[in-house]
Amino acid sequence: MSQFSLSNDNDDSGRLKIHLNSCYLHVKVTRPYIIITMGDQIYQTSISEYPDGRWNEGFEFSVSYHAQLFDTIQLDVYDSYMILPDRHVGRAEIRLIQLQDMPATFTSFYEVWDKKLSTGASSHAVRKTTMATNVGALQATISYRFLHIGDPQQQQQQLQQHDLDRQPMEDDLIFRKHLQQNRDTADILFHKYEEGSHANMDQLHLGTQGHTESRTTSSSSANTMLGSLGSWFGKGTASTSLGHPTDPTTDDLPTDILNDIDSSLKTYPLLDTLGSWTVSKETNQILRAIGKLLAAFGQGFELSNLQMLSGFAVVERFYQELPREQRTWDVVRDLSEIQVASHLWRYSMASYGWKGLNFIGKGNGYLSDAIRHHSDSKSVMEHLSLPPDDLLAYEFRNSGAFRPSYFVAHDPSTHSIVLSIRGTMVRPKLIAYCNRHSIGALYIVGHSLGAATASLLTIMLLDYMDELQKGQSLPFTLQCFGYAPACCVSLDLAEKYKDHIQSIVFADDVVSKLCYGTMMDLKQMIIAGAEAAQNLGISQFLWTGAAGKEKWKSAFEQVAECRQRCIDSMENPRLYVAGKVYQFWLDPTPKNPTRIVVERTSPKRVSSELILKTSIIMDHLPTNFDIAFRRATESMMTEPREQQDGVLDQEDESRTAEQELKHTSKRGGTDGSPMIDEQYTR
Known part of the structure; x- marks a missing residue:
């Protein structure tokens, strides 16, 4: 329980403070108390000796932007008995999104209804027909500053006083500086990494070294084979500890995301210890974040x-x-309308490496692909009929919440660059490569979550169309093709970028x-x-x-x-x-x-x-x-x-x-x- 003063006008954004004053009930109670629940955050008042409560106790909740849109505060009133089990009197509910137009601090009464008529136990139709009288009401004072996207004052408090008017400009200047540095270099170096292979080739000179085989001893070969088989079943491999060059422009972001997630999650020491033995820290944190969402979704679900x-x-x-x-019945008649999407689907599927290709029957067999060196990159080249020099960059990982797999390839048939992802960050060197080799199109493709990531990445890159257009006699094409994409944008953004993003959905796909x-x-x-x-x-x-x-x-x-x-x-x-x-x-x-x-x-x-x-x-x-x-x-x-x-x-x-x-x-x-x-x- 957190005690606080409601007189403080400088409340931090993301903190909701609720002060329970008293209750006025139509049923007889002798020793009432209240359990307050929001997601996985639970508090309880003291047991009052007065029928009307008179608690005058305050509690503080951590509220994310997602929580204020969907979560509900439940206030369950109980009557405490000495010997018999405590009796549930009723429940009051406060939907956080309803606080949007309320003052920063206000006092109000909230009706208490029978639990069977709560939102988690009955539909709106039943509540509409059966709610004749309530059980009573609770008096509470709430202090909360609703966070609005685009509100400079709220964003300044949320992001620790960073100057958001200058930050985008600074980021843009840094990006263009890195871009110019890549343009000035003699050779554009791309990152190539494949987890489970000891001879990973980082920063290869494009077009000179190509795709080379690793020279390993029989012992190293055996370790690689075991590592590949271990990664097949979700186990970590020794190659992950060998290290590889990191990119400071991308490695900082996952750390910040993890810190933000970790600060709002409830900790379970025993589960954290067991989780550290079986899964990575990132995966463990993601599972805890999912558990937090499930707790909010199942809150008040009273069905058996x-x-x-x-x-x-x-x-x-x-x-x-x-x-x-x-269905719209607006059937596509012209084959050319979906021809590019059909062609690039092969690139999207190839980002899953040898496992995904074998799943759809396009690989060489699970056992054959599992034991050979650089199986993922070789499978991509075989599936797409690409020479080694056209596979520009790749990163194939077996696990990692914020470092999924991707590859960048030159598509000879369309003379374009294709970025196929399950989620990644683009680097300025990709734009520099397009400028140097007069590439007229950049296609970003992905499947499922990778399709959503491709859509967001396309929206970000549209701000740099002037850089992509440099040295081009014809208009540069930046297009995204997402297959079975996850929902990722608001409706206005979805409509705004329809000229640059195509989403292909199959029937009633749940992910879309x-x-x-x-x-x-x-x-x-x-x-x-x-x-x-x-x-x-x-x-x-x-x-x-x-x-x-x-x-x-x-x-x-x-x-x-x-x-x-x-x-x-x-x-x-x-x-x-x-x-x-x-x-x-x-x-x-x-x-x-x-x-x-x-x-x-x-x-x-x-x-x-x-x-x-x-x-x-x-x-x-x-x-x-x-x-x-x-x-x-x-x-x-x-x-x-x-x-x-x-x-x-x-x-x-x-x-x-x-x-x-x-x-x-x-x-x-x-x-x-x-x-x-x-x-x-x-």
């Missing part, structure tokens, strides 16, 4: 396991019966819809589904008769009401995929039951809602894109234009092709994919 399962079942069936509102806002909405729908399931018997989940259909219809109406309120209110802020969006859909016809089409869509349509279906995880797998690009290309090349207009948009016609679709996938060959042919028949 059985209720949660029934709620999931009802919502999943609701989406099965729901017409495809996500997943953010904390859509998860909070799904939480409310699961609660509504659990309430609706109370009117359904167990038999209704197994078979449905005429009477059962009416019960399901009533249940769907209850879930639909909750869903519509979430969409209309937008009380949970969302992130979106960036740029111009294309979406693959399985769209069978009687003559082509495995037909796949590409539709133009928008970030808002794709990322506004998390669709709960059994196929949403499978939709994210990279193997889908290999087949989808091939079948969509075949569809555009073989079908006459008049036949392409006959897209099947009715559920019953899609179902008639389901059986033939399954038979196609069972006939064997490389064209059939169970993940597409059997999962996406709706």
Whole structure:
């Protein structure tokens, strides 16, 4: 418990102080106390000997920008008994985002309701119909300065008095200084590192040394083989301790991020000790950060396991019966519109190294690739048919929260530079190389989280288009292609950069819809589904008769009401995929039951809602894109234009092709994919 003075007008940003004064209840209590919860931060008042509390106690919470958008302060009132278990009287809830327009310090009353009517135990529809009278109210004084993005005063306090008006300018000058230094050097040196290989080649002279084999003894070779096999199963390798040249322009950032994360996490000494034996410090901190988010997400979730399962079942069936509102039916007819994206998909997949290529059946076999030297870089060159000199830079790591893998290559077919990432920082030498060799295009590609990182990196590099344009007679092309991207930007930014970013999504991919806002909405729908399931018997989940259909219809109406309120209110802020969006859909016809089409869509349509279906995880797998690009290309090349207009948009016609679709996938060959042919028949 933290005592404080509310008279202090210089409260630090990111700190919320709540002072509990008293309670006024309609039910009889003798020794009340309150448990205050926000995420993983929990406090408790003293047990009062007065029925109206009279605590006059204060508590302080640490509030991040993310927390103030989504988190809720719960105040659970209990009546303490000497022998019997304490009785839960009721709960008051304070949504932090509702403090946005409030004064820095204010006093207010908060209604106390029965716990069964809290946001974690009931949907809005039930609360609206059953809330007749409350249990009472709590009087509390709150002191908090809401953090607004773009508010200079708030940002100055949050970032320890740094001058933000000068800092971007200083960073820009430093970047351009490094860029000029790389332009003035005789040879542009790139970083090449592959974890698990002893002869890593750092700072190679491009075009002179190329890709060389390592000269090691038999003992070193054995160690490398064991290290590769160990890294395959997630174990660290001895090569990580050999050291390699570091880049001061990139190594400082992960340290700052880790320090920021570490300062706000609850520590568990025993778990930290065990974690240091099994995973790296960075991974351990990320797991703790995820645990912090899960604690906030599950706060006040009062459903039992059985209720949660029934709620999931009802919502999943609701989406099965729901017409495809996500489809635009704006089908791409011109092959050239997706030709570059189809070509660069191979580069995106290659960033996963030999493991990812073997996963999609493009490698030399797990055992063969696991035991050879520089297997990742060699697999990239083999998959893309690149000579050694065209693989400019790479960094392949088996683990590391803030140092994932990437590679930079020259694509001879388009005479462009391709940066393929699972997440990295770009260096000025990349721009210098484009200037020196008259490269006319820079393509940044990635899959999943790497696609989101590629989008953000593209937005950053657009500030340096003048540098990329130097020495070019034609306009320089800076383009990002993200495959199955994660949500990473606000809606206005997603629309702003649609000329430079393309996002390609497969069907109902969960990653392209997943953010904390859509998860909070799904939480409310699961609660509504659990309430609706109370009117359904167990038999209704197994078979449905005429009477059962009416019960399901009533249940769907209850879930639909909750869903519509979430969409209309937008009380949970969302992130979106960036740029111009294309979406693959399985769209069978009687003559082509495995037909796949590409539709133009928008970030808002794709990322506004998390669709709960059994196929949403499978939709994210990279193997889908290999087949989808091939079948969509075949569809555009073989079908006459008049036949392409006959897209099947009715559920019953899609179902008639389901059986033939399954038979196609069972006939064997490389064209059939169970993940597409059997999962996406709706």
